[in-house]
Amino acid sequence: MSAPAEDKETAALIERLEKQFPDVAPSLVVAVIREAQDAFQDYPVKSHVPVIVERQVKDRLRGRAGEATDA
Template identity: 40%
Template sequence: MDKQDEAHAVAAVIDRLAKKFPDTPRTHVEEIVSEEYTALNDGPIRDFVAVLIERAAKVRLRS
């Protein structure tokens, strides 16, 4: 997955989570997704970054 594809995948994660958590401000969703992205940014395998970000962000948004 190249950086452009990854950016589109992350944007899609933000959109899905914003819809799943409508009571949470979108800026907060974006912040959490960004933090999760940063935490995974140094990983050598990029294919599942969006899935891992979404999973971790959901956990944080539920709490």
């Protein structure tokens, strides 16, 4: 996947998860996404990485709902 396509896909994921987890600070949503993506940086096959990342992030954010939100 090209960098612009990845950026667009990441932006859409951020938007989706911010809506799904309104009680989690947007900056935390972004940080958790970036951390999950970084874990797959060296994987040779990237086709399933977005799905895996989204699942991992959702699992982590479910445990963080209600943490302080950005002002």
